[in-house]
Amino acid sequence: MPKRELKPGMASQLDTASYQGIATFAQRPLLTEPSELDEWEPDIAIVGAPWDDSTTNRPGARFGPRSLRAAAYGPGTYHMDYGIEIFEELEVVDFGDAICSHGMWEASRSAIEERVYEVASRGIIPIVIGGDHAITWPSATAVARAHGWGEIGIIHFDAHADTALEIDGNYASHGTPMRRLIESGAVQGRHFVQVGLRGYWPPAETFEWMGEQGMRWHTMNEVFERGHHAVITDAIEEASASPKGIYLSIDIDVLDPGFAPGTGTPEPGGMAPVDLLRIIRRITREVNVVAIDIVEVSPPFDWAELTINNAHRCALESIAGIAMRRKDLRFAQK
Amino acid sequence: MPKRELKPGMASQLDTASYQGIATFAQRPLLTEPSELDEWEPDIAIVGAPWDDSTTNRPGARFGPRSLRAAAYGPGTYHMDYGIEIFEELEVVDFGDAICSHGMWEASRSAIEERVYEVASRGIIPIVIGGDHAITWPSATAVARAHGWGEIGIIHFDAHADTALEIDGNYASHGTPMRRLIESGAVQGRHFVQVGLRGYWPPAETFEWMGEQGMRWHTMNEVFERGHHAVITDAIEEASASPKGIYLSIDIDVLDPGFAPGTGTPEPGGMAPVDLLRIIRRITREVNVVAIDIVEVSPPFDWAELTINNAHRCALESIAGIAMRRKDLRFAQK
Amino acid sequence: MPKRELKPGMASQLDTASYQGIATFAQRPLLTEPSELDEWEPDIAIVGAPWDDSTTNRPGARFGPRSLRAAAYGPGTYHMDYGIEIFEELEVVDFGDAICSHGMWEASRSAIEERVYEVASRGIIPIVIGGDHAITWPSATAVARAHGWGEIGIIHFDAHADTALEIDGNYASHGTPMRRLIESGAVQGRHFVQVGLRGYWPPAETFEWMGEQGMRWHTMNEVFERGHHAVITDAIEEASASPKGIYLSIDIDVLDPGFAPGTGTPEPGGMAPVDLLRIIRRITREVNVVAIDIVEVSPPFDWAELTINNAHRCALESIAGIAMRRKDLRFAQK
Amino acid sequence: MPKRELKPGMASQLDTASYQGIATFAQRPLLTEPSELDEWEPDIAIVGAPWDDSTTNRPGARFGPRSLRAAAYGPGTYHMDYGIEIFEELEVVDFGDAICSHGMWEASRSAIEERVYEVASRGIIPIVIGGDHAITWPSATAVARAHGWGEIGIIHFDAHADTALEIDGNYASHGTPMRRLIESGAVQGRHFVQVGLRGYWPPAETFEWMGEQGMRWHTMNEVFERGHHAVITDAIEEASASPKGIYLSIDIDVLDPGFAPGTGTPEPGGMAPVDLLRIIRRITREVNVVAIDIVEVSPPFDWAELTINNAHRCALESIAGIAMRRKDLRFAQK
Amino acid sequence: MPKRELKPGMASQLDTASYQGIATFAQRPLLTEPSELDEWEPDIAIVGAPWDDSTTNRPGARFGPRSLRAAAYGPGTYHMDYGIEIFEELEVVDFGDAICSHGMWEASRSAIEERVYEVASRGIIPIVIGGDHAITWPSATAVARAHGWGEIGIIHFDAHADTALEIDGNYASHGTPMRRLIESGAVQGRHFVQVGLRGYWPPAETFEWMGEQGMRWHTMNEVFERGHHAVITDAIEEASASPKGIYLSIDIDVLDPGFAPGTGTPEPGGMAPVDLLRIIRRITREVNVVAIDIVEVSPPFDWAELTINNAHRCALESIAGIAMRRKDLRFAQK
Amino acid sequence: MPKRELKPGMASQLDTASYQGIATFAQRPLLTEPSELDEWEPDIAIVGAPWDDSTTNRPGARFGPRSLRAAAYGPGTYHMDYGIEIFEELEVVDFGDAICSHGMWEASRSAIEERVYEVASRGIIPIVIGGDHAITWPSATAVARAHGWGEIGIIHFDAHADTALEIDGNYASHGTPMRRLIESGAVQGRHFVQVGLRGYWPPAETFEWMGEQGMRWHTMNEVFERGHHAVITDAIEEASASPKGIYLSIDIDVLDPGFAPGTGTPEPGGMAPVDLLRIIRRITREVNVVAIDIVEVSPPFDWAELTINNAHRCALESIAGIAMRRKDLRFAQK
């Protein structure tokens, strides 16, 4: 039976307006030791991955985890559309950051992979807060190690495919992690589904390579033409081929920059929060999501916490969707 | 017959580009004395309510009235969709601020109630500029005193229901005014219609209480699913039960924060201005609106007057809708 | 045969991440001499028009050309929806700025007209980067001189009609250029199509004058009610009466200020980028566009390059559309 | 005997926290008619001059008067170093704006000159709030007309001499007003004293012309080397040659941009407020100042009202210094 | 013997770049329970007091404690001028926040007083992070209860005296705490020394009352004229009359707004950090400081963490000064 | 004889207000090919080094070179304190950027070293615009290769010593370049003079190592106590031991963050521009400076170009000082 008691002083620091007390994600309990994960037995654990040296354009995503914890506005925890108290359905904890080192990709990559593995290998769902998108390479690698090498799928929301061979010689660029995951075999190309691609990158040969791998992608233009309901229905269908669950990767730049200015490579013409939040809750409810990341939140370019709050709500909707999925399954089992 | 003459020097200060001259709302004449209301006989009077100490998260709405007067961009006064000169149809004046005192709710509450009553009791429609949403408590109380205790209805646009019993012990929080109004009998629960609710607050027991009062609410999810036209048609129908007219309360956070970052408790996934402005013009044309407030504009968190201009346009669309309603009624009477 | 060789040092300055090297529009080659236009034979040439003293409200558009070159994020050049490398289809160069003089309209007007004429008279498509909308007066005058006085049409995206006789006595205001063009005969009223008008300006008599000229306009309300596809189909039909091609004028304030805060006269209730970019690509593909301007980008009021990037993408989509049109025509000729 | 009664409603709008009520300069009474100046008999009258089309670099000073009235923080009115209630010693009113027209220098110049003349010709000290420095041309012209053509002096604080013949052909540039005043004979060169010049402009020939006119100037380097006390002592001595009083012109860019970022042509290496405020109070106490302007406050480039508040305090210190001068003179007369 | 061991996971979260890991003040250990204070036996404990409803002008200081923990840049811990590792000399912990309730002064006042008392009554030096200056009332009350009612002194850095009887009827305004402390007898007027007063508030009668209480104050003008070394020497002498130690209260608005824009009532003409930091280190070294507060940091008005970092360094210099004082005393004892 | 002719179109693009035309440093001619350096024979060449992946805290300095060219305000070129036209005395060109690759230190290091070497090896003085301070490692290495390995000195302005062995395992951190230069022998420790150190980093052992190398440093505290004139006199004396000239490295964080918020590791308590600009002009006039860098300008954290303009003026003052030095030497030779 899990040990989940907070000391009274700590409890009162967490049970208050979101701008005061201790800054943890959504004011959830803070665990720092792997052994505490064993004792507490959470369903979900937040892990920060404060790395941004792989950014091609505007850096700053290293401040993402800190900002989601310290500056996001937490209005409450009752999901009015689902009618559930989010954190009564699932036990969510904050497991701190993978400690990264500026300019040191190998050390940082390893720190991220290991911290995510600590979580995922225990059957706990990690929600990894980036950091730029390069962090998905170690993060999804860890999840593949835990759940089955080559056996998980990825649903990937992004303006960009992030499948380049390299950018300016950099194989760890935030424009390359999806290629690395396929190359290593951690994730098979045919288990990849991308949504929201738009703009002028990557070039044709990259799309060709993507096709050769069996990757599927749905551009923003397709979402625009067919509507997101139809597209997501397809994406869920395509993802169902992954036997060991889905890793959901949300690059906040899938939103239009008007809603999410705080990001490194903004691309006009993106989604609106009113749609994205519904998409996320739907996917997490309908699909067996085993890990999530939310990346590319760059607070120096944010205004009035627009981007931070959108990212924070992506996490809340994910948690709510997972909670509903478990309720649905319990109901179905009866 | 109303006396409505401005001295020539004052007239030229008001009849110019909106960034120069005297800063009144929409460059309308400034009246400061109740006796001037009697002489001038306006149809509508702007009243500022610069109070923000009831804010649970980001304060700053005390600067709302000043900013709407001084920093909103006034492009002109011809409503191109209705084909009317707004201020030729209706006489609108600026009646200054209810003088509030920092940290002193009772004194401020009273100042707001009395100043709104000065307007409403003369049959003039007040447009009250907040301030945080707590100001709706005294403002709507004044309108109920003037038009009929328990006999007006409220159509309330907001991301939040603002019906909590108390928040952190505060019964005058900006999360509680609607409860106070129902408790006092100023407005009956069955005369309340809310539109735009979303996110994670209030908790279930508050929704239960709302149901018990006969309140009606339309979540943002409902607006998303059914479209705003259908929802507003229902809302208007529901509001029609109020015998003595409608108080329209617009919390600017009903807009998505991407359009209205300058607010205290931003909730992603809201409306777009292209929709909200049409909704407001429709309601004010179709319903007997006797008072309006526009609240939760917090200029310190605004950028490039995004939120300020949206709030300003909510007022203009309201005035235009009211003007059209009167034209419609005159036409119908013929 | 065109001479289009860059020295190797220059080539490497242009072929890199968009924030480094030489700041030209979209990192295209820089030509400064008219003779270089003859040698290089580009299809399209960018011309800056850094003038903002005609702004009625928030100035700053003088910094528009510099900002589009220096601060827009250039992610790549492959148009994923069309499957083309934009700059392989068309040769685009940056022809620098028309040198303007602060407060000196006549000198600046003349500089803009002559620089645009240098481009247009060679059959090169100018893309003129404003500056406020007053620059369309000299710019379209130059295009009319080059392609046929009274024989080009204008498709004009804007929240405002910009057809005033004068504003505060100013006949060169950014609210008047379209009137000047019709008065001079450079463009006939019946060749004018406007899209996106909204708000409270201009007044009725201006709309009457517009009607008398045979101008056509589609308000934002019409776009809202009928959808942009139907409206643009009509606009294209209406524009087809212009025998010598279309001048496309894009006032960035046609976008909602939430997406484009960096502009001088923001009007809530505008378009979203996801729509505007599609509209632009459609028009440039379906219509014979011979010149383009993108105006009213005011960087001091922008945040995180939101407006700058939208304007930059308007240019990229225009270029892509023109490229596809040429492909379509070549294909049709076979 | 002056009529100085405010209606009670107006009085309460002005007697409150500076962010609420009516936005006048320092919450002083608002007069709009010349006849009211005669009745009220103020000592000092504020006049706004919202013009910025003469700016060579960053425009925005048109928003200066509005911002000083609406956004400056007014903490109180007791001058703790002088021990006086500022507005009990002197009667100060706000006389509104000279109505300017965008892009129309002649009309705006004339409006400024006439409104300042209305004040100065009555023996009231105008404090003119810019706008860019071009407004000093009409403003000081009006003062010279009122007090003696060629008989007033100017003490001019600025990073720039503003004595160019023309800039880019513009004779009304904000870099030229001092030349215009000398050329017209309104102010003689030998009655000009400049303080704070620094940086890289104007060029040598302009300094030569300045020397030929008998102008005196004290660079920031001289202030740095000799200290401001010695320099101001000299400046006061030099200014004493002006028989009919001094026009004090304060370009806020005399401050270092770190203290005053909201300005059009910032030049690093300027004064600190702790010094400038003392200099101003000293000059206004020791010299017969008959008019003042405070210019080049450009709110779009300001942050957290830094520049606005500095400009506002320049006005308060001027008023305090003038009040003390009158006390000193009364004391000396006894 | 104190128990001061951190679990290894927690240790690594705190021992890293200051933007990652757990957000505690200066990355010090986090204690939340009073019993932990007993076990850990720190020399100094940080306490947040996130209250800002007593602000007369720009609110936002409620975000002060969160921001100092989450957004201040921590470069290292070696004090190069003193040659000490700050946190090796003294044990400093973060004791979390006094949980405040929006709009509820009595509850918040009590929470602050009790949490500070938990610290001070154990002989631990509290460093209280505001919050607006109203928090000094409960905070210093707690210290007086712990160290001797009427027997501690206060050295108070501020642009404002904060000794009003009331402001707009509010006796708990941030302009009144020093009066409350004297009235209650917690601190005697003759034990009060203020430094940095400037501007236009409070009025004469308040200064008179201050004189009657035996308070001493040193205006910014005096600091300017005599230099801070002489003034602080006097202030230390004056403070020496307090038998039970000194409470040091630092209102960040004692700095010029150019260095500290993020504050509620900015007053131009203040100190520079290069001086203030030296003053603080001197006072804490030369005087028996038993408690400290740092107040009026309002992050919404801050830019690039200017104010936050200044406040953070005020704390570091205080800690360093206290450490040196203890070294000095140990040395003297030998 | 140098070939220094610009085509007329290019000349007019460069000879205009600094916000228009082509964005080169100070509107100087742009050379991109090494062969052009040979033909043009400039005295000084600007080189951009847009690298920031070595930043320990706030990245963004990659945008430094672009911003100094595109956004700095260029008021003119006449140095009023020296009475010279800066660019008539010396021929200065812009040699573009060393093309860096995100996340790829070795490639970027090499690109910087080679581009600086192209300049320095021709006897041209490079002014290198960072980028973070890591770029001084390759830049000064290139200069040492060109002028004498181990025979140049460095005068280094900074809040930080940047002499760490490594930071978080990173030997190329912006906190380590000075150590790398000494280790490699490029610069001897005894040829190093640092000015402006302050705060809490590096730790004691690093200072010990610095002492062992014979490095000299002058803390901000020393500057504060002794005044900058005395300290710089010493620094110049100490630097005179370097036989082959001085490399001047200016980390903009030597300024107080109030003047230079746009930087990565801000440390309160720094210099004012009024002092720094004088120091720089003095050193470049009195010492044989053979190369300069200006680093750590991070535009995302800048406001209203405060930091950008300070950095730009550091370059102008350097050029002016060098010009005067050459005049002095010519005069001495006569």
Ligand SMILES: [Mn+2]
């Ligand atoms: Mn991505």
Ligand SMILES: [Mn+2]
């Ligand atoms: Mn992306």
Ligand SMILES: [Mn+2]
């Ligand atoms: Mn509300």
Ligand SMILES: [Mn+2]
């Ligand atoms: Mn709300």
Ligand SMILES: [Mn+2]
């Ligand atoms: Mn337009």
Ligand SMILES: [Mn+2]
């Ligand atoms: Mn427009």
Ligand SMILES: [Mn+2]
């Ligand atoms: Mn000037």
Ligand SMILES: [Mn+2]
């Ligand atoms: Mn100036």
Ligand SMILES: [Mn+2]
């Ligand atoms: Mn205070």
Ligand SMILES: [Mn+2]
């Ligand atoms: Mn204060």
Ligand SMILES: [Mn+2]
């Ligand atoms: Mn450095």
Ligand SMILES: [Mn+2]
């Ligand atoms: Mn540094």
